[in-house]
Amino acid sequence: MQETKSTIGGLSEQLLSRYSGPCPRYTSYPTADRFKPLDGSIKPWDALKNIRSLSLYVHIPFCRSLCYFCACNKVITSQYGLASSYLDNLLQEARWYRDKVAQVPVTQLHLGGGTPTFLSDGDMRRLMEGLGEIFDLRPGDGVEYSIEADPRTLELETLDTLRELGFNRLSLGVQDFDIEVQRSINRICSADQVTELTVAARERGFESISYDLIYGLPKQNLSSLHSTLDKVLNLQPDRIALYHYAHLPHRFKAQRLINTELIPSATEKVAMQLAAVEHLGQAGYEFLGMDHFARPGDELAKAAHAGMLQRNFQGYTLMPADALVGLGASAISYSRNGFWQNLHRLKEYTQAVTERGNASCRGWLMSDEDKLRQWVITELMCRLSLDKTEVERRTGVPFNQYFFQELKRLEPMFEDGLIYQDEKKITVTEQGRWFVRNVASAFDIYLHSQQTDAQYSRVL
Numbered sequence: 079m080q081e082t083k084s085t086i087g088g089l090s091e092q093l094l095s096r097y098s099g100p101c102p103r104y105t106s107y108p109t110a111d112r113f114k115p116l117d118g119s120i121k122p123w124d125a126l127k128n129i130r131s132l133s134l135y136v137h138i139p140f141c142r143s144l145c146y147f148c149a150c151n152k153v154i155t156s157q158y159g160l161a162s163s164y165l166d167n168l169l170q171e172a173r174w175y176r177d178k179v180a181q182v183p184v185t186q187l188h189l190g191g192g193t194p195t196f197l198s199d200g201d202m203r204r205l206m207e208g209l210g211e212i213f214d215l216r217p218g219d220g221v222e223y224s225i226e227a228d229p230r231t232l233e234l235e236t237l238d239t240l241r242e243l244g245f246n247r248l249s250l251g252v253q254d255f256d257i258e259v260q261r262s263i264n265r266i267c268s269a270d271q272v273t274e275l276t277v278a279a280r281e282r283g284f285e286s287i288s289y290d291l292i293y294g295l296p297k298q299n300l301s302s303l304h305s306t307l308d309k310v311l312n313l314q315p316d317r318i319a320l321y322h323y324a325h326l327p328h329r330f331k332a333q334r335l336i337n338t339e340l341i342p343s344a345t346e347k348v349a350m351q352l353a354a355v356e357h358l359g360q361a362g363y364e365f366l367g368m369d370h371f372a373r374p375g376d377e378l379a380k381a382a383h384a385g386m387l388q389r390n391f392q393g394y395t396l397m398p399a400d401a402l403v404g405l406g407a408s409a410i411s412y413s414r415n416g417f418w419q420n421l422h423r424l425k426e427y428t429q430a431v432t433e434r435g436n437a438s439c440r441g442w443l444m445s446d447e448d449k450l451r452q453w454v455i456t457e458l459m460c461r462l463s464l465d466k467t468e469v470e471r472r473t474g475v476p477f478n479q480y481f482f483q484e485l486k487r488l489e490p491m492f493e494d495g496l497i498y499q500d501e502k503k504i505t506v507t508e509q510g511r512w513f514v515r516n517v518a519s520a521f522d523i524y525l526h527s528q529q530t531d532a533q534y535s536r537v538l
C-alpha cells in the first residue's frame with residue numbers, strides 16, 4: 079500500500095489512521111463486555127476443585143477524594159465505617175470459596191481499587207489474616223503479593239505493616255508530576271512524597287516498585303511529559319505502566335469535571351506516547367508491549383525475553399496460576415471453565431454476599447473454540463508470534479484452512495508490514511508491536527460476529 083511521507087514518531091499518518099482506533103486490550107478472551115448474566119446452570123467455579131495453583135485479587139473500592147480522570151469502580155467517602163463492614167463481606171465471600179477451591183499454593187495476590195491503602199493497618203492485618211486462614215497463604219520466596227497505593231496518603235508505618243504481612247510489590251499511582259496537570263485532575267502529589275515512599279519501600283525490602291503514569295491528561299504536553307519522565311527516571315522504578323487517558327464522560331461521571339478544551343488532541347497524544355517510549359528506551363527501560371516497561375533485570379523483562387509473559391486483568395504478568403478468585407465489588411474470577419464477575423455497586427455486592435455468600439452476576443463458559451482463540455491471542459499479545467504448527471496440532475486442520483477468514487482480515491496488516499509469515503509462524507514486526515491489539519483482534523470471533531455496546535480504548 080502507498081504511504082504518505084508524513085509521520086508521527088516514525089509511524090506514517092496513514093498507518094495511524096488505519097489502526098489507532100478503538101480496539102480491545104485483551105486482558106481476557108472473550109473480553110469482559112461479552113459476559114452474560116449467570117443463571118443457575120453456569121458455574122465456571124466448578125473447575126476450582128482441580129487446580130494446582132491459585133491467584134487472588136481483592137478489590138478495595140474506597141478513596142478519600144475524587145480524581146477527575148478516574149474510570150475505576152470506586153466509592154469516594156470519608157466514612158471509614160463503610161470499609162470496616164466491607165471487610166466483613168470480603169471475608170464472608172472468601173469463606174464461600176473455601177470448599178470450592180482445592181487447597182493449593184496461592185502464587186499471586188493483588189490488592190487493587192479504589193485505594194487498597196484506604197484500609198487502616200489494623201484492618202489490613204485483619205484482611206490478610208482472614209485470607210491466610212481461608213486460603214492457607216504462605217508469603218515468602220517465589221510468591222508475589224502486590225498492592226496499589228496512593229502516594230498522597232500512604233504512611234511509612236503502613237509500608238512496615240505491608241512488608242510484615244508479606245507484600246513484596248508496590249505500585250504507586252503517580253500519573254504526572256506537573257502541578258498544572260495535577261490541578262486539572264484534582265490529584266496533587268509532590269515528587270518529594272513519591273521519592274520518600276520509593277526510598278522507604280526499597281529500604282524495607284519491597285522487591286519491585288512500579289509507577290502508574292498517564293498520558294493524554296488535560297494540560298499535558300510533550301515538554302511536561304518529558305519533565306515528568308525525567309523525575310521518574312531519577313527514582314528508577316522497576317516497572318512503569320504508561321496508560322492512555324480515554325475521555326469517556328458519558329460512561330465515567332468523574333470525567334465530566336474535566337475541561338475537554340484542555341485535553342491534548344489525538345495527534346498530540348500519539349506523539350506523547352511515541353516520545354515516552356523513546357525517552358524510556360533511551361534510559362534503558364525495556365518496552366514489554368502496549369503500555370508496560372521494565373528495567374532489564376526485572377522479572378517481567380526476564381519473562382519477556384524467555385517468552386514467558388502472560389496477560390491478566392492487571393496487564394502483563396508472569397507466574398500464571400491455574401485460576402483466579404476475585405473478591406469484592408466488580409471483581410472478576412476465572413478458571414479453566416470460564417469467567418465470572420461480581421456485582422459492581424457496593425450496596426448490591428454487600429446484599430448479595432450477605433444473602434447468598436457470593437456476588438457473581440455475569441460470566442462466560444469457555445468452549446474449546448474459545449480456549450483455542452484465547453491461546454492464539456495470548457501468544458500474539460505476549461510473544462508477538464503465532465506458531466501455526468501448534469494450531470494444526472490442536473485442531474488437526476491446516477492453519478490456512480482453519481483460520482481462512484482470519485487470514486483475510488490480516489491481509490492489510492501483512493501489506494502494511496505489521497506482520498509477516500513463513501510456513502511455520504506469523505510474526506509481529508517492530509512496527510506491528512504498536513498495533514498488536516489489531517493483529518490479535520483478527521482472531522476475536524465475537525468482535526466480528528456480534529455487536530457490543532462496549533467502548534474500547536484507542537490503540538494509540
Ligand code: SF4
Pocket residue numbers: 140141143144145148149150152191192193228251
Ligand atoms: S484514580 Fe485511584 S485514587 Fe483517584 S478516584 Fe480513582 S481509584 Fe480513587
